[in-house]
Amino acid sequence: MLPRSLFDLPTPAVLVEADRLEANLRSMAALCARHGVRLRPHVKTHKCVPLARRQLELGAIGLSAAKVSEARVFIEDGLTDVLVAYPLRGDKVAALRALDAPVSTLVDDASGVEGLAAGWSGAARPLGVAVKVDVGLGRVGVPWQQPERVLDLARRIERAPGLRFVGLVTHAGHAYRAVDAAEVAVVGRHEGDAMAQVADFLRAAGQPVPCVSVGSTPTARAAVARPGVDELRPGVYVFHDAQQVALGAATWADCALTVWTTVVSRGDDHRAICDAGSKTFSSDRGAHGTDRVPYGVLPSRPQLALVGLSEEHGWLRAERGDAPWPGERLRIVPAHACAVVNLARALWIVEGERVVDRWPVAASGAVC
Amino acid sequence: MLPRSLFDLPTPAVLVEADRLEANLRSMAALCARHGVRLRPHVKTHKCVPLARRQLELGAIGLSAAKVSEARVFIEDGLTDVLVAYPLRGDKVAALRALDAPVSTLVDDASGVEGLAAGWSGAARPLGVAVKVDVGLGRVGVPWQQPERVLDLARRIERAPGLRFVGLVTHAGHAYRAVDAAEVAVVGRHEGDAMAQVADFLRAAGQPVPCVSVGSTPTARAAVARPGVDELRPGVYVFHDAQQVALGAATWADCALTVWTTVVSRGDDHRAICDAGSKTFSSDRGAHGTDRVPYGVLPSRPQLALVGLSEEHGWLRAERGDAPWPGERLRIVPAHACAVVNLARALWIVEGERVVDRWPVAASGAVC
Numbered sequence: 001m002l003p004r005s006l007f008d009l010p011t012p013a014v015l016v017e018a019d020r021l022e023a024n025l026r027s028m029a030a031l032c033a034r035h036g037v038r039l040r041p042h043v044k045t046h047k048c049v050p051l052a053r054r055q056l057e058l059g060a061i062g063l064s065a066a067k068v069s070e071a072r073v074f075i076e077d078g079l080t081d082v083l084v085a086y087p088l089r090g091d092k093v094a095a096l097r098a099l100d101a102p103v104s105t106l107v108d109d110a111s112g113v114e115g116l117a118a119g120w121s122g123a124a125r126p127l128g129v130a131v132k133v134d135v136g137l138g139r140v141g142v143p144w145q146q147p148e149r150v151l152d153l154a155r156r157i158e159r160a161p162g163l164r165f166v167g168l169v170t171h172a173g174h175a176y177r178a179v180d181a182a183e184v185a186v187v188g189r190h191e192g193d194a195m196a197q198v199a200d201f202l203r204a205a206g207q208p209v210p211c212v213s214v215g216s217t218p219t220a221r222a223a224v225a226r227p228g229v230d231e232l233r234p235g236v237y238v239f240h241d242a243q244q245v246a247l248g249a250a251t252w253a254d255c256a257l258t259v260w261t262t263v264v265s266r267g268d269d270h271r272a273i274c275d276a277g278s279k280t281f282s283s284d285r286g287a288h289g290t291d292r293v294p295y296g297v298l299p300s301r302p303q304l305a306l307v308g309l310s311e312e313h314g315w316l317r318a319e320r321g322d323a324p325w326p327g328e329r330l331r332i333v334p335a336h337a338c339a340v341v342n343l344a345r346a347l348w349i350v351e352g353e354r355v356v357d358r359w360p361v362a363a364s365g366a367v368c
Numbered sequence: 369m370l371p372r373s374l375f376d377l378p379t380p381a382v383l384v385e386a387d388r389l390e391a392n393l394r395s396m397a398a399l400c401a402r403h404g405v406r407l408r409p410h411v412k413t414h415k416c417v418p419l420a421r422r423q424l425e426l427g428a429i430g431l432s433a434a435k436v437s438e439a440r441v442f443i444e445d446g447l448t449d450v451l452v453a454y455p456l457r458g459d460k461v462a463a464l465r466a467l468d469a470p471v472s473t474l475v476d477d478a479s480g481v482e483g484l485a486a487g488w489s490g491a492a493r494p495l496g497v498a499v500k501v502d503v504g505l506g507r508v509g510v511p512w513q514q515p516e517r518v519l520d521l522a523r524r525i526e527r528a529p530g531l532r533f534v535g536l537v538t539h540a541g542h543a544y545r546a547v548d549a550a551e552v553a554v555v556g557r558h559e560g561d562a563m564a565q566v567a568d569f570l571r572a573a574g575q576p577v578p579c580v581s582v583g584s585t586p587t588a589r590a591a592v593a594r595p596g597v598d599e600l601r602p603g604v605y606v607f608h609d610a611q612q613v614a615l616g617a618a619t620w621a622d623c624a625l626t627v628w629t630t631v632v633s634r635g636d637d638h639r640a641i642c643d644a645g646s647k648t649f650s651s652d653r654g655a656h657g658t659d660r661v662p663y664g665v666l667p668s669r670p671q672l673a674l675v676g677l678s679e680e681h682g683w684l685r686a687e688r689g690d691a692p693w694p695g696e697r698l699r700i701v702p703a704h705a706c707a708v709v710n711l712a713r714a715l716w717i718v719e720g721e722r723v724v725d726r727w728p729v730a731a732s733g734a735v736c
Contacts, residue, residue: 066680265508283652
């Protein structure tokens, strides 16, 4: 039996406002449709099968996942076209093969190709393999300035029995280090252009490039508009969060995910403690450098901020001396929604105060 | 079937070195025994029933937990004397009562006493209630400088049918903000002395104080030695971590918990990426102000550090240009062990390279 109201939920709980979620899904689907770009959303944000299903209903052509164990959850539910956008090593190749589904993955060096080829030997179904290109994040991938290395990897993939070269993939995560929306747009335009340039190099050398895939929520708008971009893989656009607002990629009215928490103690007029700490919010304020947002924001009470986290305590600071009282409940937009979802076991889907559904976070803790 | 070797484990995995764990357990038990102080360890660190059982075998008189749902896991396994060291509000009181076990909890204001009294009305078993005192952290609790407020709460508890005043509880978490071991010791001595002073005030007013309970791993050594301290509630001493080493509360040889991870990409001689990111390490580098440690440390390779985290990527920086190669596996001591355990579903107990047991993190995600 589903609780009827928010006020029947034990706290802390993670809420998703149904109409905001739907609006975010439709908005990204429309953006991609407008530019003729395929949408392959990243499930690491939500880890929920019903949400992925809705993304596919609205036109997504498949899913992206970060790990094999994460992909498995969706594949076992019948959502089988998953790009595991991660360089797989060792036993992970066998784990991917065991999924027995039309999956694809990526590499960024020759040993990666060799590992996949060895693991795919004798397989009935070919494995789609993309080359990861680094357009500036400095994490995984061949630097975009070295297209000859990308070409070499594409050819190695084509030569390997069982593997099929499916294109180029990047993630412009350095957009999270940008100081404002204008700088984010610069990163997004470069993301698209650099990838198109690498693809052109391969094509000029006679190597077809079936797909140029880019992805990140903040750069989406700028990147999809660049010529040569075929596919977009954003994740957090489904919920948005304080980090996206800080980057100009969303407004507070777009933030669909909140933490529902009860005030448990009030030190004085300026400070109170709520029952959601770092084991609910995570301590993540942005993976790639955006520590400028607080752990949580209350858009309707801007003078109240979540300024610190113990494991099970949220530290609230009330600038105006109107700290909330024990028993009071608050809805707080987190800094980073993906990290909050990963800590939860369920998302409560709400329409205002009414609880309308409960989605298990099926891939919670799927890090392997 | 248990994997035989570390190298048979899928990564990332959380490892616990059996002999270091045992040494840490024995060391804290011996410290408490030496000072005639009872040990009531906090399970929030490990969330594992077999580990709690071992703590009790070695002399712990009961357990501490942060939330009712966390306590439930241990109580259902027969470990019933649990202090839920958290101000319970609303439906949490009924949840505590439903545990039907000899639990206790704490309050820090009169409305907390009222809530407990209302929820405990007609119960067969009295509820032990402590008063939380704040000795400097500034989170939850009556400030130690206001013993008359503590006395008032103790008397309210005594007057409430169904409730029983069991003593005073504090947590000197501000020790985590100290700059060195000497300052930690100052905080620990003050923790014990301030609590003894409050207890003396109550006793002078005719209010018996059955127990003065203090707790935190860094302050343990200083606090247990103070006259008037009856009970200690440390948590992370079982594993230790980079934060405890930074505070002088442990050495690297005491660090029992490590993250086992595979290198998946190598950008150049100075940087590599491993498969454990913030969804394994958490982004927690110390709840109360110690952001001075990196996300992870490799004690045997001090020139290699885990300097950044994406959700599923660990960013390794190799000062000497000997970045590890894809496929290489590393054991990394995290900044904060409690946060790592909470993200894991199991702890792998190892003796060197040999895997000897697997403990489910039974209370993982128990935040309610």
